[in-house]
Amino acid sequence: MSATPGDALLARLLGFGRTLRHLGLDVHTGRMLDVVEALSCVDIARRDDVFHACRALLVHRHEDLDTFDRAFDAFWASAAEPSREAPAGGDEPATRPPAAGPERMGLLETQTDTADAAADEEPLEVPAWSDTDALATKDFAEFSERELAAARDAIEQLEWQPGTRRTRRWVAGRGSRLDLRRALARSVRTGGDMVRLPQRVRRVRPRPIVLLCDVSGSMEVYARVLVHFAYALSRRHRRVEAFLFSTRLTRITRQLRASRIDDAVRAVSKAVPDWSGGTRIGASLQEFHRRWGRRVLTRGPVALLVSDGWDRGEPALLATAVARLQRSCHRLIWLNPLIGTEDYQPLTRGLVAALPHVDDFLPVRSLRDIAGLARALEADQR
Amino acid sequence: MPTSIPELQQRLAEQRYVSDRGLAVSLFIALKLGRPLFLEGEAGVGKTALAAATAAALGTDLIRLQCYEGLDISHAVYEWDYPRQLLELRLLEAGGTVDRAAAHRALYSDAFLLKRPLLQSIDPARTRPAVLLIDEIDRADEEFEGYLLELLAEFQVTIPEIGTVRATERPLVILTSNRTREVHDALKRRCLYQWLEYPSFEKELAIVRVRVPEASAQLAAQVTALSQELRTQDLYKVPGVSETIDWVSALVALGHDRVDEQAIGETLGVVLKAREDVDVMRGGRVSELLARAAARATGGA
Numbered sequence: 001m002s003a004t005p006g007d008a009l010l011a012r013l014l015g016f017g018r019t020l021r022h023l024g025l026d027v028h029t030g031r032m033l034d035v036v037e038a039l040s041c042v043d044i045a046r047r048d049d050v051f052h053a054c055r056a057l058l059v060h061r062h063e064d065l066d067t068f069d070r071a072f073d074a075f076w077a078s079a080a081e082p083s084r085e086a087p088a089g090g091d092e093p094a095t096r097p098p099a100a101g102p103e104r105m106g107l108l109e110t111q112t113d114t115a116d117a118a119a120d121e122e123p124l125e126v127p128a129w130s131d132t133d134a135l136a137t138k139d140f141a142e143f144s145e146r147e148l149a150a151a152r153d154a155i156e157q158l159e160w161q162p163g164t165r166r167t168r169r170w171v172a173g174r175g176s177r178l179d180l181r182r183a184l185a186r187s188v189r190t191g192g193d194m195v196r197l198p199q200r201v202r203r204v205r206p207r208p209i210v211l212l213c214d215v216s217g218s219m220e221v222y223a224r225v226l227v228h229f230a231y232a233l234s235r236r237h238r239r240v241e242a243f244l245f246s247t248r249l250t251r252i253t254r255q256l257r258a259s260r261i262d263d264a265v266r267a268v269s270k271a272v273p274d275w276s277g278g279t280r281i282g283a284s285l286q287e288f289h290r291r292w293g294r295r296v297l298t299r300g301p302v303a304l305l306v307s308d309g310w311d312r313g314e315p316a317l318l319a320t321a322v323a324r325l326q327r328s329c330h331r332l333i334w335l336n337p338l339i340g341t342e343d344y345q346p347l348t349r350g351l352v353a354a355l356p357h358v359d360d361f362l363p364v365r366s367l368r369d370i371a372g373l374a375r376a377l378e379a380d381q382r
Numbered sequence: 383m384p385t386s387i388p389e390l391q392q393r394l395a396e397q398r399y400v401s402d403r404g405l406a407v408s409l410f411i412a413l414k415l416g417r418p419l420f421l422e423g424e425a426g427v428g429k430t431a432l433a434a435a436t437a438a439a440l441g442t443d444l445i446r447l448q449c450y451e452g453l454d455i456s457h458a459v460y461e462w463d464y465p466r467q468l469l470e471l472r473l474l475e476a477g478g479t480v481d482r483a484a485a486h487r488a489l490y491s492d493a494f495l496l497k498r499p500l501l502q503s504i505d506p507a508r509t510r511p512a513v514l515l516i517d518e519i520d521r522a523d524e525e526f527e528g529y530l531l532e533l534l535a536e537f538q539v540t541i542p543e544i545g546t547v548r549a550t551e552r553p554l555v556i557l558t559s560n561r562t563r564e565v566h567d568a569l570k571r572r573c574l575y576q577w578l579e580y581p582s583f584e585k586e587l588a589i590v591r592v593r594v595p596e597a598s599a600q601l602a603a604q605v606t607a608l609s610q611e612l613r614t615q616d617l618y619k620v621p622g623v624s625e626t627i628d629w630v631s632a633l634v635a636l637g638h639d640r641v642d643e644q645a646i647g648e649t650l651g652v653v654l655k656a657r658e659d660v661d662v663m664r665g666g667r668v669s670e671l672l673a674r675a676a677a678r679a680t681g682g683a
Binding site for chain 2: 052056057062169183289320
């Protein structure tokens with residue numbers, strides 16, 4: 001095999017593979033051998049054939065296609081200039097640029113602060129949370145970093161039971177349908193007589209959760225807690241789809257899968273282009289319906305929409321989008337941090353138009369509210 | 383088996399499937415390396431049609447497994463024909479003493495085995511590799527994905543009652559997904575990945591001409607341009623290529639050889655499938671769209 005494409009090509013391919021890995025693509029070395037084999041089937045003098053062969057083998061996610069295309073162009077363009085010694089791939093261009101923009105949001109404070117805390121040699125007394133504590137009712141907006149960490153732990157320890165649904169899959173158990181396969185297997189054992197009739201039931205599975213969080217300017221003080229909430233939720237629950245929006249919508253489901261909260265927070269800050277921008281809830285929800293609705297609103301999910309309802313757009317647009325969301329999910333819960341503040345009345349025009357289409361309208365202002373949400377979800381075992 | 387990429391494209395063209403170079407390269411490598419091909423893209427870009435055209439181009443069977451939630455082994459791989467087994471058991475019983483081992487052999491034989499698509503595709507009796515289409519894998523449960531991963535690694539199935547069935551001719555596997563759910567990376571990693579885009583105006587027109595040859599050149603160009611325009615609009619569900627083909631066919635069936643506002647109004651339901659979208663288009667946008675499409679059709683031609 002090595003004779004056909006040549007060792008030089010192989011070396012370059014391996015360099016290319018390294019570049020892709022640095023850019024975050026999931027490429028393992030074994031895959032490169034497949035590429036070598038695939039290239040022996042196509043005309044390697046044709047750039048587009050090499051391109052398509054590599055692309056089919058090295059990419060398996062739609063969102064990686066752009067990255068791959070740019071890397072391919074950069075890498076093989078530099079290959080055409082013999083003057084440059086080191087292959088452009090190397091390690092340099094690919095090293096991730098430090099997250100520049102998002103830091104201004106203060107989203108990364110967790111990291112620096114926890115580092116400070118460690119330096120202070122303060123014993124790791126993460127304040128424990130109980131429902132009677134002052135922490136339980138404290139407004140998230142006034143949380144310190146340590147309290148935030150405590151809150152995250154508390155959220156993670158909550159039991160998240162967003163209701164269950166019967167799936168279409170059958171399993172053995174007491175139910176309405178006969179299990180013919182087992183019935184027959186047993187009857188052979190008893191000489192053709194059916195002594196007992198085994199039955200089967202539909203399996204029950206927890207419902208998926210779809211989380212849509214407003215991170216516009218008016219929600220700024222809650223943005224940090226919301227990201228932590230989303231992270232804790234997706235660790236506790238298997239199927240969580242999470243989105244942030246202010247003027248635009250960003251999916252952060254993959255970013256939340258990081259194994260450490262700091263990594264997740266950093267990835268999320270990088271991914272969201274418009275922290276604390278204006279609010280266009282209706283337009284963002286519509287974008288959600290168009291781009292993601294059919295993809296993530298499957299299998300009877302519970303949708304959590306977190307927003308204070310200060311919408312700059314048309315109330316009618318918001319109402320249509322919220323109504324559509326309600327029709328596509330099992331239960332739509334609007335969580336509003338303003339509920340519970342003094343004299344708060346949901347009177348903004350957008351909210352008035354949207355509220356008839358919401359199943360529950362609940363507060364998220366403190367840990368007690370979040371515990372209440374968990375209980376409300378659990379109570380809904382219809 | 384085609385020996386070059388242009389030959390493969392030619393053979394697909396004979397099956398009235400217009401393929402671009404990238405897709406042909408992936409399919410060719412899938413054939414050469416014996417790897418599954420994973421096709422992803424919006425609904426109606428020709429994923430299922432590719433599998434059908436490939437089977438026809440290779441002169442082999444297309445075995446199709448449509449996935450859905452709750453799909454399990456008894457519908458995807460095999461099932462025993464219980465009513466007939468029970469009847470057989472009664473017959474054996476009536477014929478005298480039932481020897482347990484003999485009864486087992488008689489009941490669990492090929493005659494009572496219902497072969498579902500996955501088992502059919504690896505049937506050792508097959509003399510040439512089939513094309514196995516696993517359609518809309520994203521609709522199946524994750525458990526099924528796990529099972530599939532195992533099957534795609536070994537191309538064998540173990541049936542507890544009779545033993546292991548192994549393919550002598552490995553099928554060409556084509557999986558499709560509309561992305562209603564993220565398919566697990568482990569499965570995609572095993573496959574060649576191909577993302578199908580909506581085609582350019584020229585390519586879509588070529589597809590329409592091949593698929594609906596009875597349409598006039600003018601009608602084909604107009605409708606194709608309209609579909610392309612619709613894809614730039616803010617719609618819940620933009621039309622796929624299959625909708626364009628249906629639209630042209632519908633207009634031909636109604637006796638049109640060109641489109642005007644009225645013809646579009648009558649047939650809008652063929653392309654737009656969400657009430658909100660139809661409402662948006664009815665409100666005077668049609669004439670505007672028609673004008674833009676006319677510009678595109680003449681500009682493109």
